[in-house]
Amino acid sequence: EEASVSIADMEDPYAFEPRRHPALKPSNLKPFNAEPPMTLLVDSFITPSDLFYVRNHLPVPEVDEKSYSLEVSGLCVKNSSFNLEDLKKFPKYSVTATIQCAGNRRSEMVNVKPVKGLNWGQAAIGNATWSGARLIDVLKASGFKDNNLKVQHIQFEGLDTDSAHVPYGASIPAEKALDPRGDVILAYEMNGQPIPKDHGFPVRVIVPGIVGARNVKWLGRIVVSEVESDSHWQQNDYKGFSPSVDWDTVDFSKAPAIQELPVVSAICEPLEGATVKLENNKLVVRGYAWSGGGRRIIRVDVTADGGKTWHVADFTDQNDSKVPYHWAWTLWKAEIPVTQNVKKVEIWAKAVDSSYNVQPERFENIWNLRGVCGNAYHRVNVNIK
Amino acid sequence: EEASVSIADMEDPYAFEPRRHPALKPSNLKPFNAEPPMTLLVDSFITPSDLFYVRNHLPVPEVDEKSYSLEVSGLCVKNSSFNLEDLKKFPKYSVTATIQCAGNRRSEMVNVKPVKGLNWGQAAIGNATWSGARLIDVLKASGFKDNNLKVQHIQFEGLDTDSAHVPYGASIPAEKALDPRGDVILAYEMNGQPIPKDHGFPVRVIVPGIVGARNVKWLGRIVVSEVESDSHWQQNDYKGFSPSVDWDTVDFSKAPAIQELPVVSAICEPLEGATVKLENNKLVVRGYAWSGGGRRIIRVDVTADGGKTWHVADFTDQNDSKVPYHWAWTLWKAEIPVTQNVKKVEIWAKAVDSSYNVQPERFENIWNLRGVCGNAYHRVNVNIK
Ligand SMILES: [Mo]
Numbered sequence A, B: 001e002e003a004s005v006s007i008a009d010m011e012d013p014y015a016f017e018p019r020r021h022p023a024l025k026p027s028n029l030k031p032f033n034a035e036p037p038m039t040l041l042v043d044s045f046i047t048p049s050d051l052f053y054v055r056n057h058l059p060v061p062e063v064d065e066k067s068y069s070l071e072v073s074g075l076c077v078k079n080s081s082f083n084l085e086d087l088k089k090f091p092k093y094s095v096t097a098t099i100q101c102a103g104n105r106r107s108e109m110v111n112v113k114p115v116k117g118l119n120w121g122q123a124a125i126g127n128a129t130w131s132g133a134r135l136i137d138v139l140k141a142s143g144f145k146d147n148n149l150k151v152q153h154i155q156f157e158g159l160d161t162d163s164a165h166v167p168y169g170a171s172i173p174a175e176k177a178l179d180p181r182g183d184v185i186l187a188y189e190m191n192g193q194p195i196p197k198d199h200g201f202p203v204r205v206i207v208p209g210i211v212g213a214r215n216v217k218w219l220g221r222i223v224v225s226e227v228e229s230d231s232h233w234q235q236n237d238y239k240g241f242s243p244s245v246d247w248d249t250v251d252f253s254k255a256p257a258i259q260e261l262p263v264v265s266a267i268c269e270p271l272e273g274a275t276v277k278l279e280n281n282k283l284v285v286r287g288y289a290w291s292g293g294g295r296r297i298i299r300v301d302v303t304a305d306g307g308k309t310w311h312v313a314d315f316t317d318q319n320d321s322k323v324p325y326h327w328a329w330t331l332w333k334a335e336i337p338v339t340q341n342v343k344k345v346e347i348w349a350k351a352v353d354s355s356y357n358v359q360p361e362r363f364e365n366i367w368n369l370r371g372v373c374g375n376a377y378h379r380v381n382v383n384i385k
């Protein structure tokens, strides 16, 4: 019987998929991709691990904790390997960081014109506390010494592979990886527990402020390099283009790989199409806001009258512990006065980050063929009871 | 006669104003504020010093190069002073950096609703090569040792004062000032020559990627501190607010002082209202783009049909020498096909920076009572010959 299971496993790359929380709404099953309901998302500053969005590019690999080994190679390091116990011997470092999929909110962009990509709502984002060894400590233990100008990129390979045994891969700029305040960690815990299978068990690299796609799960190899990862996902995906570029004219070499994401926000309550009761003639609106690169959210404005009056939201949760960098999202709440007898309103939200960057009003002029970086104002239509 | 000049000087704080280039268009005379014509601006990657926009908050002070002294005081330093010769003994460091006034493009925002501030066009921005001593070297020579967590801000005072003898002042966050790659310098040269009087003779602090207002001219004092500058310009000016905040409701303590500026671009040619000749049925459009915080411009899109088709501009000038930070602006050119018999077009330009931040479409929803951070799409109406 064991033998037949083993044959079955070889035949079905999806044999090792974990059980998932029933509240997760899949946008794809194989590979598994799913997001939580918005109302659960906004309920807690720290997203529970089993409700954290799942964005898998390939089947979940079966990794044996005991035989797990992380390989380090490349420029300025000697080939080294670290098992999980080795990694746990480094000083343990925790960082609360939001991770967002580049395709979050793609379902709104699609209304302009179809795009290629999973049809994410607004919940392909989550905020967790990640703990593990600092990348820089592990590189130093591999013989890496200080900044070498040749070192430009740190590449990561996952243990997840496609049918041709090519692993998932990505890279980040060396200046992010080596920044003492960059907080890049090789995490073996998510919210105080071993990282769940869907989130990269046993080790995921956490790159705060950088698009989810570079936060490689099931981390198997680190390569110190002069060049970016040559993986499909670094070279020919996860890049932004002009709205006029289509699949006939696109040249992926012309756009930089997405790293830091732009400022974004979304309304999590009420939901699109909901019928809501006013509280003291006010509409209660809640949501999240976040910006890449560690930029803090400094203001969220909400309107229910098409921008004639904007209301500054209160921040219900904002972590100030990592100055100057704010890796975590901001949760906010606004109470909008609504004129009596109004039966329908459209609510808009927009955020401003610490560089005074703002969101664009609409998706029309940021549309791109891969449907990434969708950060236009979020607009929600509700009926008033 | 010398005595009478001296009395006149005491009576007229504007007695020391320098001669200015006749092409500069003043938005105010006392204090002097002026910008160059757009067509001259876009003509060179390095803005000639005499055409660089002038934003003075107070009268230009008369500073004697021989008796000039820069005072350093505050936390973790011993009170020190440096004359110009002392500063020139430090390693000389050059950086090509764009400086932009927070109020650049205010004249466009005013079309939504009046604001308080000088009526700048799109040329309150310029790009120059600045040379001088590194701030960090001067702090170290004053006894400053490494990062002390108490040190949060570096304050600067100008030698320019108001009628009550209060100097111009500003501050920047310590993490910017102390970042070895932050390139903050105490410049005594602009484009290879002593800094002109209007630009801060003999010493201006250059803070690349940060709003002009913190690049203090006629630098007289540096204070290492736990707190921001208490000057009017740091505390009660140069901050952004929600469009619904007016002068009755504004609370300046609620917004952070502007430091990094958001992504911006402008069309410099053709000018608003111009009549232009097509070249091979194409409209030639030129302009600049820039983003704060050292974020590189990765794309500029131009449309002449209201966004139905966007054309990706070519970069005619982009300095790649400072990776990862790009302090200098990008000059660009686009050639837009125009349908025959079209007599009028509106051209829009928008830029994207390396964090994939974009510009907002219109000024309506970024309007703020001080008219700062005006980075909506630039729109220019032209007639086709
Ligand atoms: Mo993603």
Ligand SMILES: [Mo]
Pocket: B055, B100, B101, B102, B103, B212, B213
């Ligand atoms: Mo300014």
